Amino acid sequence: MKRVFSGVQPSGNLTIGNYLGALKQFVELQNEADAFYCVVDLHALTVQQDPEELRKRSREIAQIYLACGVDPVKSTVFIQSHVREHAELGWLLQCVSYMGELNRMTQFKDKAEGKANVTVGLYTYPVLMAADILLYDTTHVPVGDDQKQHIELTRDIAERFNNRFGETFVIPNPQIQKFGARIMSLTEPNKKMSKSAENEKSRIAILEDPATFKKKIMSAVTDTDNEIRFDEENKPGISNLLSLYSLFTGDSLDATVARFQGEGYGTLKKQLVEVMTDKLGTIQARYHELSQDPAELDRILATSAERARTIAEQTVNRVKDAMGL
Ligand code: ADP
Numbered sequence: 001m002k003r004v005f006s007g008v009q010p011s012g013n014l015t016i017g018n019y020l021g022a023l024k025q026f027v028e029l030q031n032e033a034d035a036f037y038c039v040v041d042l043h044a045l046t047v048q049q050d051p052e053e054l055r056k057r058s059r060e061i062a063q064i065y066l067a068c069g070v071d072p073v074k075s076t077v078f079i080q081s082h083v084r085e086h087a088e089l090g091w092l093l094q095c096v097s098y099m100g101e102l103n104r105m106t107q108f109k110d111k112a113e114g115k116a117n118v119t120v121g122l123y124t125y126p127v128l129m130a131a132d133i134l135l136y137d138t139t140h141v142p143v144g145d146d147q148k149q150h151i152e153l154t155r156d157i158a159e160r161f162n163n164r165f166g167e168t169f170v171i172p173n174p175q176i177q178k179f180g181a182r183i184m185s186l187t188e189p190n191k192k193m194s195k196s197a198e199n200e201k202s203r204i205a206i207l208e209d210p211a212t213f214k215k216k217i218m219s220a221v222t223d224t225d226n227e228i229r230f231d232e233e234n235k236p237g238i239s240n241l242l243s244l245y246s247l248f249t250g251d252s253l254d255a256t257v258a259r260f261q262g263e264g265y266g267t268l269k270k271q272l273v274e275v276m277t278d279k280l281g282t283i284q285a286r287y288h289e290l291s292q293d294p295a296e297l298d299r300i301l302a303t304s305a306e307r308a309r310t311i312a313e314q315t316v317n318r319v320k321d322a323m324g325l
């Protein structure tokens with residue numbers, strides 16, 4: 001049985017990068033796997049958060065999962081801190097993880113750069129992520145390209161544990177789409193779009209209104225040679241817009257490139273705004289519908305957390321047993 005686990009941090013408003021790189025896959029995978037989709041609020045604590053804001057945002061993200069098409073009957077949708085075994089296994093795994101391997105994590109280097117006070121949690125966060133995944137005997141982890149290194153680390157930790165203490169963990173595989181795994185910033189197309197980046201104009205939120213995202217698309221950074229073709233290295237801005245168009249419509253990249261051949265950049269941008277308005281409009285309508293019944297969301301989260309806990313508890317018991325606790 002294919003078992004899927006993935007999570008998103010409640011550390012900002014979910015972007016179209018999160019949607020195309022992660023959530024869209026969540027929806028597809030729930031039909032072929034036993035899927036666990038988590039809002040990883042413990043991870044958000046690695047940087048300072050406003051408590052009320054964090055609580056609100058965690059629920060919002062669960063609601064966005066549902067609005068995008070994650071079906072709580074097929075999938076287990078829950079909030080990480082509701083299942084205490086995540087923190088518990090996180091500690092146990094810290095004691096089989098090495099500082100040397102954490103020092104190599106590029107995301108830590110990026111996030112810590114230039115900051116005066118970096119928490120220990122930000123440093124050890126990949127180990128908590130390993131715990132999240134390993135708790136559920138996960139076989140596949142659908143993520144964007146940026147998480148590849150963390151999944152590798154998870155595999156290393158699990159293999160080391162199994163060698164030292166006997167077969168305990170299932171070794172998970174990253175499931176990264178060949179195309180669309182890395183949506184780029186609209187202002188600096190050499191960087192990935194991120195919900196926690198400082199520049200608002202670099203990203204578009206899933207819940208953003210069309211007038212606002214239209215402005216961002218129309219002023220997205222491109223280049224000056226005025227030719228539409230897909231070339232990520234030399235034309236990252238235009239390539240990103242072509243990818244977005246293809247991913248939002250479901251048309252192949254080749255068909256998309258052919259469609260806009262010989263057109264001006266403005267045409268590509270305008271038509272992209274149209275397809276985004278359509279797709280995001282549907283998600284936003286569902287989101288607002290779900291907002292009418294917050295008690296239903298609470299019920300879904302509670303039932304799911306209970307189901308998750310049953311499995312997580314068994315794993316932690318197995319780990320403690322193996323380690324002599
Ligand atoms: P962010 O980096 O935006 O803060 P998270 O770290 O919470 O997002 O990642 C949530 C999921 O979204 C992960 O699977 C991650 O790989 C994916 N993801 C994040 N940014 C992008 C992007 N620009 N393109 C594709 N997938 C992305």
Ligand code: NA
Nearest residue numbers: 107146147194
């Ligand atoms: Na990320």
